[in-house]
Amino acid sequence: MIVTTLSLALCGLVGVTEAFGPAARSIVHSTILERTDQLNAEYDYVIVGGGTAGLTVADRLTASGQRSVLVIELGVFQNGTFVTTAGTGYQGLFDPNIQQLFPSEPQTELNGRVADVRVGKMLGGSSGMNGLQVHRGQKEDYNRWASYFPGNSGSGWNWNNMLPYFKKAWNFHPPSSELIAENNIAYDPQYWGTTSNIHASWPTEMWPFVKTELAAIREIPGVQSPPDSGAGLPGAFWYPASVDPSNMLRSFARPGHWDGIEAARSNYHTITGQRVLKVNFNNKKAAGVSFVPAEATSAANALTVKAKKEVIMAAGTIHTPKILQASGIGAKALLQAANIPRVVDLPGVGANFQDHPFQVGPSFLLTDFPFFPDPNLFFTNATFTAEAQAEFDAYRTGPLTIASGNAAAFLSMPVIAPTDFATIAAAYEAQNPASYLPPGTDPTVVRGYNAQKKALAKAMRSTGSAFYNFFVRGTASEPGPILLHPLSRGTVTIDITDPYFALPKVDYRALTNPADGDLIVAFTRFTRRLFTTTSLAQYAPVETVPGANVTAPADIIAEVRGRLVPTSFHPVGTAAMMPKNMGGVVDRDLLVYGVKKLSVVDASVIPDLPGAYTQQTVYAIAEKAADLILARA
Numbered sequence: 056m057i058v059t060t061l062s063l064a065l066c067g068l069v070g071v072t073e074a075f076g077p078a079a080r081s082i083v084h085s086t087i088l089e090r091t092d093q094l095n096a097e098y099d100y101v102i103v104g105g106g107t108a109g110l111t112v113a114d115r116l117t118a119s120g121q122r123s124v125l126v127i128e129l130g131v132f133q134n135g136t137f138v139t140t141a142g143t144g145y146q147g148l149f150d151p152n153i154q155q156l157f158p159s160e161p162q163t164e165l166n167g168r169v170a171d172v173r174v175g176k177m178l179g180g181s182s183g184m185n186g187l188q189v190h191r192g193q194k195e196d197y198n199r200w201a202s203y204f205p206g207n208s209g210s211g212w213n214w215n216n217m218l219p220y221f222k223k224a225w226n227f228h229p230p231s232s233e234l235i236a237e238n239n240i241a242y243d244p245q246y247w248g249t250t251s252n253i254h255a256s257w258p259t260e261m262w263p264f265v266k267t268e269l270a271a272i273r274e275i276p277g278v279q280s281p282p283d284s285g286a287g288l289p290g291a292f293w294y295p296a297s298v299d300p301s302n303m304l305r306s307f308a309r310p311g312h313w314d315g316i317e318a319a320r321s322n323y324h325t326i327t328g329q330r331v332l333k334v335n336f337n338n339k340k341a342a343g344v345s346f347v348p349a350e351a352t353s354a355a356n357a358l359t360v361k362a363k364k365e366v367i368m369a370a371g372t373i374h375t376p377k378i379l380q381a382s383g384i385g386a387k388a389l390l391q392a393a394n395i396p397r398v399v400d401l402p403g404v405g406a407n408f409q410d411h412p413f414q415v416g417p418s419f420l421l422t423d424f425p426f427f428p429d430p431n432l433f434f435t436n437a438t439f440t441a442e443a444q445a446e447f448d449a450y451r452t453g454p455l456t457i458a459s460g461n462a463a464a465f466l467s468m469p470v471i472a473p474t475d476f477a478t479i480a481a482a483y484e485a486q487n488p489a490s491y492l493p494p495g496t497d498p499t500v501v502r503g504y505n506a507q508k509k510a511l512a513k514a515m516r517s518t519g520s521a522f523y524n525f526f527v528r529g530t531a532s533e534p535g536p537i538l539l540h541p542l543s544r545g546t547v548t549i550d551i552t553d554p555y556f557a558l559p560k561v562d563y564r565a566l567t568n569p570a571d572g573d574l575i576v577a578f579t580r581f582t583r584r585l586f587t588t589t590s591l592a593q594y595a596p597v598e599t600v601p602g603a604n605v606t607a608p609a610d611i612i613a614e615v616r617g618r619l620v621p622t623s624f625h626p627v628g629t630a631a632m633m634p635k636n637m638g639g640v641v642d643r644d645l646l647v648y649g650v651k652k653l654s655v656v657d658a659s660v661i662p663d664l665p666g667a668y669t670q671q672t673v674y675a676i677a678e679k680a681a682d683l684i685l686a687r688a
């Protein structure tokens with residue numbers, strides 16, 4: 056198994072595992088249905104999954120009071136304090152009641168190791184347990200998605216047309232003047248909105264080493280300092296966290312798009328602890344869904360509910376493709392093998408799976424580290440932790456307001472590999488697109504990957520697209536970098552022996568494309584340059600892994616195979632928004648090809664990863680999805 060501590064380091068986890076502080080606010084809600092017999096027989100919309108996207112869409116669809124919505128969520132209504140706490144925001148990582156955590160398929164290119172699959176399972180979904188980091192991809196990411204549709208027809212998804220949805224999705228609160236003065240933080244409110252109930256805000260103080268580290272990164276030629284983290288540009292920059300500044304607690308889809316709403320909207324029902332097994336069709340029109348209690352192991356007593364206007368899939372990148380396949384929407388051969396009656400042969404379902412590989416380069420320890428305090432004290436110093444806790448409880452200030460971090464480098468290939476990027480891009484571009492996809496990949500999926508390949512090779516040559524991400528936590532032992540645009544593609548499929556109840560088979564297929572190895576070698580060389588040729592050198596860096604003597608490309612890649620974590624918890628792509636003849640699953644209106652009245656609104660529609668973590672983009676997609684759905688009502 057992949058060691059969990061690596062995952063912890065990724066999101067700057069602090070080591071406080073106890074339930075936290077004073078009681079959270081009490082939560083006003085009314086119409087969580089306690090029993091399935093309270094359900095109406097029919098709703099205008101049935102939303103599968105009450106997660107990040109699902110609750111955002113449900114809020115917008117019910118706002119006018121004119122349309123009825125049922126949200127069906129597998130997980131619980133979790134209102135414990137630990138899921139809402141900023142400073143200890145990652146405590147959810149330890150709670151089996153609010154997540155699914157299960158093994159991936161063995162990773163052939165990672166020495167057969169098995170990795171974690173981890174997704175939120177509660178009202179609020181993964182937004183209720185994520186690392187709270189709020190950044191947006193580059194302009195070029197969204198323009199690339201739009202480019203997959205012919206002519207100008209995908210332009211609804213380009214940067215200019217997504218920007219209003221980023222603004223609608225996020226309520227930005229500027230940092231305090233003290234924090235700005237102390238840390239030289241740049242921000243520009245023109246990239247943000249002020250009305251959403253999803254908040255992006257700042258801690259009351261910052262670890263002292265962060266600004267030093269950012270300044271060192273900016274010594275590298277070509278590293279930009281964009282005017283704001285939301286400007287859509289690479290560089291080394293500060294960004295906010297998904298924290299509600301009124302109480303310094305986690306801001307996520309449940310408090311932002313659900314608490315207090317249901318009481319006022321009789322058109323809005325939620326039921327928790329229920330597993331949707333499949334979408335039901337009537338003449339290739341989605342008619343509703345079948346579901347059972349979360350603990351059921353048989354479909355014998357499954358209930359059905361009807362959707363008058365639309366069934367909306369929001370079960371996330373891991374479960375949306377599974378439910379589609381179990382409903383008869385997927386690759387013909389898979390459906391046959393599982394004995395599932397076919398509704399549409401749609402080979403893109405569960406293909407094109409991507410996540411951000413983590414620890415793809417070396418790690419360093421600064422052996423002469425004159426900074427106090429730093430985030431690792433939460434692991435090592437009980438006095439510090441107790442003092443921080445007391446300060447947070449009394450005043451909502453101090454180190455515990457620093458969620459998991461607020462600064463990072465997002466750097467382009469020309470900046471990190473000025474002499475090699477063109478060669479790496481050319482080698483990748485020259486690949487046969489089918490060569491490294493799973494054997495037997497449908498030609499439409501290959502065609503889609505070929506389009507991604509061309510676009511990503513172009514992105515490699517651009518100073519406007521970030522490939523390299525270095526998370527600046529402000530400690531002496533930072534984790535290795537993240538690869539923002541992996542070139543390997545994985546799969547998510549039903550278990551054909553038990554399509555409805557068994558966990559899906561998740562294969563990251565990490566490093567199956569050798570071009571990812573070329574990027575890793577470039578990342579390794581750059582990270583060494585960063586620590587040994589900038590002002591970071593004065594803190595006596597020692598390379599902890601793989602070790603400075605590991606320099607030949609083959610040796611670097613061999614070492615990384617033993618250590619790379621194939622997920623940063625940012626899975627996307629399994630119901631891609633691409634043309635149908637390019638392996639797409641949904642069109643640019645997010646409607647599933649080949650059937651009527653069925654849409655997907657979650658992270659699975661993302662055709663290829665943005666150069667950023669995914670929550671900000673998922674909320675923006677959901678806001679746009681709600682507008683698209685309302686427009687066709």
Ligand SMILES: Cc1cc2nc3c(=O)[nH]c(=O)nc-3n(C[C@H](O)[C@H](O)[C@H](O)COP(=O)(O)OP(=O)(O)OC[C@H]3O[C@@H](n4cnc5c(N)ncnc54)[C@H](O)[C@@H]3O)c2cc1C
Binds near residue numbers: 128
């Ligand atoms: C541990 C972790 C850390 C992360 N850190 C960050 C970060 O710091 N910054 C960032 O930007 N992003 C981060 N992310 C990613 C981000 O949170 C996700 O991309 C985003 O929340 C995904 O939203 P979604 O709506 O696609 O899916 P989710 O929010 O996961 O929602 C899917 C919902 O569907 C439900 N469901 C599944 N199957 C069924 C079924 N059969 N029936 C009914 N309901 C079902 C699930 O229980 C879940 O509630 C992190 C994610 C995780 C898990």
Ligand SMILES: *[C@@H]1O[C@H](CO)[C@@H](O)[C@H](O)[C@H]1NC(C)=O
Binds near residue numbers: 079134
């Ligand atoms: C949490 O939910 C339970 C059940 O709905 C309720 O009894 C309790 O008061 C809630 N706690 C808070 C802090 O809102």
Ligand SMILES: *[C@@H]1O[C@H](CO)[C@@H](O)[C@H](O)[C@H]1NC(C)=O
Binds near residue numbers: 438
């Ligand atoms: C632990 O934290 C306390 C309180 O901040 C501090 O006074 C002390 O020096 C720290 N000890 C170490 C070993 O860092």
Ligand SMILES: *[C@@H]1O[C@H](CO)[C@@H](O)[C@H](O)[C@H]1NC(C)=O
Binds near residue numbers: 602605
């Ligand atoms: C690097 O040095 C370590 C420790 O001396 C050794 O175990 C390892 O084999 C060396 N690796 C290479 C590629 O030389």
